[in-house]
Amino acid sequence: MEIDVEQCLVRAADGDERAFADLYDATAPRVFGLVLRILVDRSQAEEVAQEVYLEAWRSARRFDPARGAAISWLLQIAHARAVDRVRSSQAQRDRDARIGVRDVAVPVDEVAEHAEVALESARARQALAELSDVQRQAIELAYFGGLTQTEIAERLETPLGTVKTRMRDGMHRLREILGVTT
Numbered sequence: 001m002e003i004d005v006e007q008c009l010v011r012a013a014d015g016d017e018r019a020f021a022d023l024y025d026a027t028a029p030r031v032f033g034l035v036l037r038i039l040v041d042r043s044q045a046e047e048v049a050q051e052v053y054l055e056a057w058r059s060a061r062r063f064d065p066a067r068g069a070a071i072s073w074l075l076q077i078a079h080a081r082a083v084d085r086v087r088s089s090q091a092q093r094d095r096d097a098r099i100g101v102r103d104v105a106v107p108v109d110e111v112a113e114h115a116e117v118a119l120e121s122a123r124a125r126q127a128l129a130e131l132s133d134v135q136r137q138a139i140e141l142a143y144f145g146g147l148t149q150t151e152i153a154e155r156l157e158t159p160l161g162t163v164k165t166r167m168r169d170g171m172h173r174l175r176e177i178l179g180v181t182t
Contacts, residue, residue: 003022003023003025003026005023005026005027005069005070005071006065006069006070007019008020008022008023008026008070009023009056009060009063009065009070009073010060010063010065012060013060013061013063020056020057020060023056023070024053027070027071027074028049028053029148030071030074030075030146030147030151031049031052031053031074031075031078031146032045032046032049033146033147033148034075034078034079034082034146035048035049035052035078035081035082037143038079038082038083038086039082044085044089045082048078048081048082048085049078051081052077052078052081055077055081056074056077071146075145075146078146123178127174127177127178128174130177131170131173131174132166132170135166135169135170135173136170137156138152138156138163138166138167138170139167139170139171139174141155141156142167149163149164149167152167
């Protein structure tokens, strides 16, 4: 039985717990997969996935089917929550490393920070554009679509090994283009 994820989310906004349970059952593997790819740590990924669904329950009324698919809305929340967790963990490590150098106020240039983020984003888009179509497609489905390699192989009707090779080669090429050494 195919579940209409959009309708489940709309009904959940009206407090329909069964619809929300159906929404969870239909989307949890993709949401968890995306979060796990970002966080790597399974226990943190489980916590963040739980936070995603709590936020989805609380803010389901903000979902507008005319603006996009429910799975995209959920994956956007998941991505944002996972990135927030990575940043929080990094901030904690940075604080621990700087212990003793506290209470020194450093002004933040928000305009410069925003410009830097925009430049990095443009640089990443440009690097993706330099990949072959099949590499870019596999990477976009994984990182922006939240699909596993198996799901990508099924969607593209391509052998799993081929998808893995495309992603590995594409990621290697991206590292070269962006000058990443790790």
